[in-house]
Amino acid sequence: MGMAGIFILSVALRFWGLNRFNTLVFDEVYFAQFGNNYLTRTPFFNAHPPLSQYIIGICIWIGSHIPFWHDTVNGLTGSLLSPWSYRWANAFTGSFIPLIVILLTYQLSYRRSFALFAGLFTACDGLFLVESRYALSNIYIVIFGLIGQWFLLLALEKQNKQRWFWLVLTGVSFGASVGTKWNGLWFLVGAYGMWIAAWIIRWLQSFSPSPRVPLFSYLYLLNSTVESQVKTDDVTIQTPLQNLTQINILQMISYLGIIPAIIYSLIWIPHLQLDTRYGFIAVHQEILKFHLQLGGNSASVHPYCAAWYKWPLLTRPMAYYYQTTQSIKDPLPVFGPPLPAGTGKVVYDVHAMGNPFLWWFGLAAIIFLIGMLFVKIVLPGIQQKRVFISKNLGVDTWIALYLVINYAANFLPWVKVNRCVFIYHYMCAVVFVFIAIAWFVDQCLRSYHRELRALGITITFIIIAAFIFWMPIYLGLPISTDGYRMRMWFNSWI
Numbered sequence: 001m002g003m004a005g006i007f008i009l010s011v012a013l014r015f016w017g018l019n020r021f022n023t024l025v026f027d028e029v030y031f032a033q034f035g036n037n038y039l040t041r042t043p044f045f046n047a048h049p050p051l052s053q054y055i056i057g058i059c060i061w062i063g064s065h066i067p068f069w070h071d072t073v074n075g076l077t078g079s080l081l082s083p084w085s086y087r088w089a090n091a092f093t094g095s096f097i098p099l100i101v102i103l104l105t106y107q108l109s110y111r112r113s114f115a116l117f118a119g120l121f122t123a124c125d126g127l128f129l130v131e132s133r134y135a136l137s138n139i140y141i142v143i144f145g146l147i148g149q150w151f152l153l154l155a156l157e158k159q160n161k162q163r164w165f166w167l168v169l170t171g172v173s174f175g176a177s178v179g180t181k182w183n184g185l186w187f188l189v190g191a192y193g194m195w196i197a198a199w200i201i202r203w204l205q206s207f208s209p210s211p212r213v214p215l216f217s218y219l220y221l222l223n224s225t226v227e228s229q230v231k232t233d234d235v236t237i238q239t240p241l242q243n244l245t246q247i248n249i250l251q252m253i254s255y256l257g258i259i260p261a262i263i264y265s266l267i268w269i270p271h272l273q274l275d276t277r278y279g280f281i282a283v284h285q286e287i288l289k290f291h292l293q294l295g296g297n298s299a300s301v302h303p304y305c306a307a308w309y310k311w312p313l314l315t316r317p318m319a320y321y322y323q324t325t326q327s328i329k330d331p332l333p334v335f336g337p338p339l340p341a342g343t344g345k346v347v348y349d350v351h352a353m354g355n356p357f358l359w360w361f362g363l364a365a366i367i368f369l370i371g372m373l374f375v376k377i378v379l380p381g382i383q384q385k386r387v388f389i390s391k392n393l394g395v396d397t398w399i400a401l402y403l404v405i406n407y408a409a410n411f412l413p414w415v416k417v418n419r420c421v422f423i424y425h426y427m428c429a430v431v432f433v434f435i436a437i438a439w440f441v442d443q444c445l446r447s448y449h450r451e452l453r454a455l456g457i458t459i460t461f462i463i464i465a466a467f468i469f470w471m472p473i474y475l476g477l478p479i480s481t482d483g484y485r486m487r488m489w490f491n492s493w494i
Contacts, residue, residue, distance in 0.1 A: 002116040006098050010123050013475070014091035014132045019084045020476055021332065022072040025134045025350060026320035029076075032086040032135040035060055036077040043275040047290045049264070050271040051179040052137035059089030059135075086135045094132020094139045097431075098123040100146045105435055107153040108239060109399055111442065117460070118438035121362075124467040125434065126474040127354040127427060130320065133475075138424050140180040142431060145187030148173035149406070152191055152256075156240035156247075167247075167255035174256065175263025183413075186428060190409035191256060194402055198244035201377075204389040241398045294419040301420045308414040311426035312363050312433075315492050317353030318423055321476060324348070328478050347484040351473040352424060353493065357466040361459055362433030365440040366407055369400040376400075399439060407432040437463075 024032055035056030037044050046053065060077075063069075063085025070082045077086065102119035106112065122128065131138050148170050155166035174191070177184030268280060278286060295301035306316035323332060324344020332348060376397045377389055410429035414421060437459070444456030472479045473487055488494050 002112075003099055003102055003119065006102070006116070006119045006123050007095060010095040010098050011092075013123075013129055014095050015088070017475060017477075018087050018091055018133060019069065019072055019082065021321060021348075021350075022074050022083055024074075024076045026136070026352075028086070028135045031056055031137055032060075033077045035086060035135065036079050036081070038270070038274065040078060041274065042078065043277070045275065045277075045286065046271060047287055048137065048181050049179045049267060051176060051267050052140045052181075054267075054270065055089055055093075055140065056086060056135050060086050063088055087133065090132055090135055090139060093143060094128065097128060097132075097139065097143050097146070100143060100150060101431065101435065104146055104150040104153065105438065107150060107157070108241070108402060109395060109439075110239075113445065114439060114442040117441050118435045121358055121434045121438050121463060122431065124463055125355045125358055125430075126467065126470055127317075127352055127424065127430075129474045130350060130352045131424060131427065134320070136424075137180055138427050141177050141184040142427055144173050144177035144180060145184055145428060146431065148177060148187055149191065153240045156243040164255075167251065168259060171255045171257075171259030172263050175260035176267070178260060179264050179267035183410075183425065183428060186410040186413055187406075188256060188260060189413075190406035192252070193405040193409050194241065195244050195247065195252060197401060197405060198241065201389050201393070202245050205391045207389075239395050239398045241402055291419050296418055297420055302422075304422060305420040306423050308411070308417070308421065308425075311411075311423055311430075312359070314354055314356055314359050314423075315490070316423060317351055317493055319349060319494075320352050321348065321350035324481075325478075345481060346478045347481055348476050348478055349473045349484060350476040351470075351493075352422075353470065353473070354423075354430065355463060355467050355470065356489075358437065358463045359430065359433065361440075361463065362430070362437040365436035366404065366433055368440065369404055369436055372400050373397065373404060396439075396443075403432050403436050403439070407436075 031053055034044060034046060034050075034053040038054065038057040039061055060079075060081060063082065066085075069084040069088075073080050073082050075081075098119040101122045102115045105118040106115035109115070128139070128142075151166050151170040151173055155163045155170060158166055170191075174184070174188040177187050265280070268283070272278070272280060272283065275283075297305040297307040299305065304316065304318035306318075310316045325332065325346045325348070326344065328346050330346070376393065380390060407429050410432070411426070414425060441456045441459050444452040444459075447453055447456075470487055471477070472483065479487075
């Protein structure tokens with residue numbers, strides 16, 4: 001019932017007013033047109049792998065055969081199309097991301113409340129909502145990457161042929177994520193990071209002393225208080241992550257190396273048959289050249305360039321669409337420039353901005369988990385002046401390790417990227433932030449301490465209230481200029 005409710009909420013928000021702007025919003029000028037180019041057999045250069053444009057093209061073909069939702073049309077893609085026809089597949093796919101997060105989180109922990117909180121918080125994020133309502137590509141990176149992570153956890157739960165089956169699907173999913181954009185590779189890097197960490201832990205546990213020496217530190221005591229008071233039995237519950245060392249290096253190379261590479265290569269075949277100017281290697285050289293020429297993270301390159309360190313604190317979101325009218329009854333000036341400054345009284349703004357409190361609380365949760373890992377894994381060795389890891393690592397320690405490694409794998413590679421980057425490049429990493437704050441809230445609500453339960457409830461209601469407050473600029477609803485300014489808390493948000 002919880003999953004059904006979250007899914008209905010996600011579908012309703014993504015399909016409501018999907019035809020509102022009869023134009024190409026933001027990068028729809030590329031992706032919607034590219035998707036239509038595959039249908040019209042028009043050769044073109046694509047600066048990204050083509051999978052998401054295939055999906056949008058199929059979306060357009062299906063949408064054009066549905067005899068409704070064609071009240072408004074435009075020819076901006078090269079064909080006369082309804083905006084609904086090139087957006088509905090993204091809205092439908094994006095609605096499933098909270099469900100995949102629920103399934104992934106449940107497979108990670110076997111805790112229903114934790115999983116449902118993770119799905120609810122994902123459904124309450126503005127950036128994911130905006131990206132799902134337009135013909136853009138980033139939701140496909142995320143959903144294929146998360147499906148790959150989920151399939152890996154399912155594989156770890158199985159044995160023999162069943163494990164091989166799920167590992168093959170894992171490799172296919174990771175290949176599809178990379179086949180959407182190259183940064184989908186970081187989901188695969190996260191899987192390798194967890195596998196390597198599991199082997200290191202297994203090796204270090206062989207040096208573990210017995211019995212374990214108590215640790216007296218504030219952070220350890222805080223974490224122990226939370227873990228000891230939750231209403232679960234971590235002695236009997238395990239996580240599939242503890243089975244990672246059952247996969248050897250040949251299996252990793254085969255299932256999570258060769259298969260993703262094959263899938264990625266196959267994805268390119270239809271595009272290379274359409275655009276015969278470049279072969280497989282040449283097209284990658286052209287793509288790399290394109291990205292290297294985009295320039296650095298300065299306003300002179302693009303007004304919404306946002307370096308990686310600006311993403312976690314949400315200091316530079318971006319406007320995908322902005323128009324003003326004199327009255328709510330006036331038609332939307334979708335094809336022209338906005339009214340002169342100060343003359344518009346009604347604002348239509350689509351802001352690619354995350355839920356601020358969800359992102360800020362989630363960042364604090366990630367930092368807490370890093371501290372917890374330091375106390376559980378690093379500090380014992382420092383105190384005893386030897387290298388070892390306790391043999392009784394709890395489920396929550398494994399969960400923390402999984403979230404921190406995957407967050408780092410999807411975030412830290414951007415530190416070395418010199419081209420202009422944007423807030424939406426953080427989507428692959430921030431989804432693990434949502435799971436982290438869900439873990440913290442769940443721990444609080446399962447505690448016997450009234451103060452911790454009150455904290456968990458407060459965080460949840462603040463996140464939901466913030467989502468509702470900023471919803472008009474996620475959905476592009478008409479608001480007054482005062483209402484718009486009230487939601488732009490910082491000048492850097494505009």
